[in-house]
Amino acid sequence: MAPAQQDRTAWLLLTPMISIMVLVTAFPLLNTLWLAFTDASLTGQGYVWQWIGLENFAYILDDSDFRAAVGRTTYFTVLSVSAEVVLGVLVALLLNQEFKGRTLVRALLILPWALPTIVNAVMWRLIYNPEYGSLNALLTQIGLLDAYRSWLGDPATAMNMVILADIWKNYPLIALIALAALQTVPKDLYEAAIMDGANAWTRFWKITLPGIIGSLSVAMVLRAIEAFKVFDIFYVMTRGGPADSTKTVSFFVYQESFTYLRAGSGAAYALTVTAMSGLMISIYVVMLVRREKRS
Amino acid sequence: MNRFFKGAACGLALLIHQSFPAFAEDVTLNAIFMKQAAYSEDDTKAMAKTFEAANPGLKVNLEFVPYEALHDKIVAAQGAGSSGYDVVLFDVIWPPEFATKGFLQDVTARVPKTDRDKVFDGAWTTVDYDGKIWGMPWILDTKYLFYNQDMLKQAGISAPPKTFEELAEQAKIIKDKGIVKFPIVWSWSQAEALICDYTSMVGGAKGSFTQDGKLSFDTGGSVEAVNYMKKTLDDGVTNPNSREYLEEDVRKVFSAGEAAFAMNWTYMFNMANDPKESKVAGKIGIVPAPGFKGKAEASAINGSMGLGISAGSKHPDEAWKFITFMTSQETQNKYAKLSLPIWKSSYDDPAVTKGQEKLIDAAKVSLGVMFARPMTPSYPELSSILQKNIQQVLLGQASTDDAMTAATKAAGRLR
Numbered sequence: 152m153a154p155a156q157q158d159r160t161a162w163l164l165l166t167p168m169i170s171i172m173v174l175v176t177a178f179p180l181l182n183t184l185w186l187a188f189t190d191a192s193l194t195g196q197g198y199v200w201q202w203i204g205l206e207n208f209a210y211i212l213d214d215s216d217f218r219a220a221v222g223r224t225t226y227f228t229v230l231s232v233s234a235e236v237v238l239g240v241l242v243a244l245l246l247n248q249e250f251k252g253r254t255l256v257r258a259l260l261i262l263p264w265a266l267p268t269i270v271n272a273v274m275w276r277l278i279y280n281p282e283y284g285s286l287n288a289l290l291t292q293i294g295l296l297d298a299y300r301s302w303l304g305d306p307a308t309a310m311n312m313v314i315l316a317d318i319w320k321n322y323p324l325i326a327l328i329a330l331a332a333l334q335t336v337p338k339d340l341y342e343a344a345i346m347d348g349a350n351a352w353t354r355f356w357k358i359t360l361p362g363i364i365g366s367l368s369v370a371m372v373l374r375a376i377e378a379f380k381v382f383d384i385f386y387v388m389t390r391g392g393p394a395d396s397t398k399t400v401s402f403f404v405y406q407e408s409f410t411y412l413r414a415g416s417g418a419a420y421a422l423t424v425t426a427m428s429g430l431m432i433s434i435y436v437v438m439l440v441r442r443e444k445r446s
Numbered sequence: 447m448n449r450f451f452k453g454a455a456c457g458l459a460l461l462i463h464q465s466f467p468a469f470a471e472d473v474t475l476n477a478i479f480m481k482q483a484a485y486s487e488d489d490t491k492a493m494a495k496t497f498e499a500a501n502p503g504l505k506v507n508l509e510f511v512p513y514e515a516l517h518d519k520i521v522a523a524q525g526a527g528s529s530g531y532d533v534v535l536f537d538v539i540w541p542p543e544f545a546t547k548g549f550l551q552d553v554t555a556r557v558p559k560t561d562r563d564k565v566f567d568g569a570w571t572t573v574d575y576d577g578k579i580w581g582m583p584w585i586l587d588t589k590y591l592f593y594n595q596d597m598l599k600q601a602g603i604s605a606p607p608k609t610f611e612e613l614a615e616q617a618k619i620i621k622d623k624g625i626v627k628f629p630i631v632w633s634w635s636q637a638e639a640l641i642c643d644y645t646s647m648v649g650g651a652k653g654s655f656t657q658d659g660k661l662s663f664d665t666g667g668s669v670e671a672v673n674y675m676k677k678t679l680d681d682g683v684t685n686p687n688s689r690e691y692l693e694e695d696v697r698k699v700f701s702a703g704e705a706a707f708a709m710n711w712t713y714m715f716n717m718a719n720d721p722k723e724s725k726v727a728g729k730i731g732i733v734p735a736p737g738f739k740g741k742a743e744a745s746a747i748n749g750s751m752g753l754g755i756s757a758g759s760k761h762p763d764e765a766w767k768f769i770t771f772m773t774s775q776e777t778q779n780k781y782a783k784l785s786l787p788i789w790k791s792s793y794d795d796p797a798v799t800k801g802q803e804k805l806i807d808a809a810k811v812s813l814g815v816m817f818a819r820p821m822t823p824s825y826p827e828l829s830s831i832l833q834k835n836i837q838q839v840l841l842g843q844a845s846t847d848d849a850m851t852a853a854t855k856a857a858g859r860l861r
Contacts, residue, residue: 195524195548195757281687282699304635304690306841390514392636393689394837409518410826412547 186418193412200415207419216395217403217420221427224399227310228378231317236371238318239325244359246326247333257330264323272387275316279303303389306396313388313397317381321374328370329363336362365442372435376428400424473764474505477533478520480513482694483711484585484751484785493781497771504764506533513537514637514692517826524549524758532759533768535584538750539638541575542823551755554579556766564775568816569788572750575821581754582773586788588746588812589646589709590805592718593731597625597706606731609739610650610674613707617683620706628685630678631705633693634840636833641819642747643709644836647671649817650737650745661820661857663832664850670738672839672846679840689840701726709735711749713784715805732804734812748816750788824860831856 187207191200211217246257263271278286281301290296302312340358349357382401385391391398404424408417479490487510494506509531511519517540523530536544544550557579562570569583591613593606601620607613617629633639648655653667662668678684685705688696693710697717700708701724708714721727734744753772755765771777778787782798786809792798799806822828835853838844844852 192547193521195544195550281690282702282704301687301690304687306843389690390636392833392837394636394841394843395834405518406830409522410830411824412521412543 183418183421186415187422188419189415190413191415191418193408193414198414203415207416208423210416211419211423216398217400219395220398220400220403223310223397224379224381224401227314227317227381227399228375230311231314231321232371232374232378234314234318235322235325235374236367238322239370240329240363240367242322242326243329243333244355246330260323260326262323263320264327266320268320268383269387271316271320272384275312275319276303276388279312304393306393309389309393309397313384316388317378317384320384325367325370325374328366332363332366333359365445368438369435369442372431372438376431376435379428379431380424400427472503472505473761474507475532475761475765475768476507476509476530477535477768478509478511478516478523478531479535480516481510482513482692483713484587485781486713486784489781489784493772493777494768496777497768500771501767504767506768520544520756521549524756530758531756532761532765534754534756535751536581536754537638538572538748538752539819539821539825539829541573541580541752542821543825544754545575545578545580546823548757550580551757551759551762552578553581553755553766557582564790565788566790566813568748568813569750571748571818573752573754581752582769583750583752583788584769584773585749585751585785586813587711587749587751587785588809588816589642589711589735589749590715590732590808590812591735592700592708592710592714593733594700594703594706594726595729595731596726597629598731600625601706606733607707607736608743609736610647611739613736614674614678614681614683617678617707618681621683626704626706628687628704629683629706630688631685631691631696631699631708632675632688633691633696633709634675634688634837635690635692635695636837637692638829638833639692640833640836641829642749644668644671644675644832645817645819646709646735646745646747647674647738649747649815650735650742652737652741655820661822661828661860662854663857664847664854667741668850669846672836672850674738675836676839676846689837712786712805712809715802716783732808734808734815742815744811744815746812746816748818750816822860827860828857 186198186200188202188204189198189200190203190206191198242260246253246260266274278284279302281287281299281304284299284302286302287296287299291299303309336359341354344354344358380401381399382405385397385399385402386405389397391402400420401424404417404420407413407420411417477494479487481487485493490510491508494508498505516535517537520531520534520536534550536550541550545552565583566586569586570579572583573579573581591606597620598606598616601616601623603616603619607616613630620626620629632643634643648667648671651667651670653670654662655668656662657665675684679686679688685691685699687699691699693714696708696710697714699705700710700714701718703726715730715732718724718730719727735746737743737745753769755762755769759765773788775787775789775792778785778789779792779795779798782792783802786792786805787798793806793810819825820828831853835844835849835856839846839849
């Protein structure tokens, strides 16, 4: 087959896929883009709208509650992703050792990650319950806490408690990726290092970490993008409360569109959030390109 | 060959059957209900079953969602362009929004004029807006003050409180005697439940949500209500966990014998009296929620809900038939344990009152003084504003004056 003809066949074969992509991705995206410049509101008969230009975005920039939510969401993202990375790598190192029952433990590791977020959130709500939650029971029995307390009802702890629940659910993903990367680190490097008298600490920083950092950073960026648009775990655990202390940026998108029925400004909030994740996505792309060049 | 023809004929018949709804005998109605408070899922399912049995060819597909998701589900289903639900359960606070935005069908012509006098006025406010009727009231509900008779007796208190001040005093006695650590439990989570307790208190202080025709929350009854809430927290008579509780949490705490007083909807009376659900069965007292001293004898929040036909429904007649059945006096009298009927004469019917006389006595007072939340098409947003600001006071992040001034300001900016 001539190259030109080959190209044509390739495009022909790709057509169904491309049209599906356009239908499910491009169309809603363009629709959202258009909505963001209108004052469209959701009604029983669909949208009622008027073109209002940049007014929605001006409102968002002026919205101090939204700015606070950006800070909150960033806090959530940074804290949960970094904790997940540390925990994930530690667990991966452990599971990379030879020991009895390793396969079983490796299989068990996936469980939290395989759990639907909603189930995870409901489960942690029970653990944190102020009257009969197991966390309160544990902490009072070992003497760390004098009396049962309300973890999700206190603005000082609510956010961190949700972060803990999120870490428990998502660190296995990082652990799995780190584990896979660990297996590609050549064993003879370690043997040579031991011969040279390097201790475990040095071996980790000089051999292990450089060996897995590539895969790890990709996993990190992916998790960060996901964490930034977090919604479900908060919706179930705190609904944004107490006193808005756990209201993340995605809540604004949801509330504007479905609770206040302002599809137009909801779309503008959505685009703003997308632009912020876009920043992280570009970091991801740059990293992918660099890796590609290296290999 | 014969078999092939038979198969083809069957297929064709099926095709015709499906593509011409007029030929179809079976109509399936999609209905959305809520999971908590008032009629239980089991009761609602049983009612629908009876309806199906009486109306061959009509099927009802029931969906139950938590109250917190009900509004958004109804809106999203229609906004998405699908016809969504035929019958929707809606809260008393939504008709202004649903009517102006066209989510509900106007059913003024369908409601028999003779029914107007037979049903409580408070129930009608649930479905009336702009001089039209947007559904049929189904749940006539308000929050009552529940108390644990044993605990009051143990504390030497002879009668339940008649004012909010007395409630705090009695709770203090119970706390000081060490009978229970936190005597009162409320649903003050960042949710509509908080606004219900707050509204009840504003009503009990003879307050108002408007001043000179504008929404206002920074004077009189509003401030008195929020100050009272905060004070009971500061004095340690209100369970601090109330700030993360919804109604079901309140029921569980009260039923576990960990509170002497609780504010909750009708449904808690028979559930807290059910030994399978409760450790304090048989000890439940119920009175109308009190008022503030010198202002009102009792207070109540209008927490009623109605059933309506969604604008996109293709079977409005069948939907109305179902609604008529669900809201009929016969159906309501039969399931009067978790939610009381909308029909006035039911309250003198021994079949309804038997075994729950105390509840009926309280209802007769409360239903007459039901106080409504602000009526505005932007209610969901207004409610978010109030929830956030009141919670800030309850959590000690802002003073009552600052928070309620902020709420009033934000309400003035509602788009």
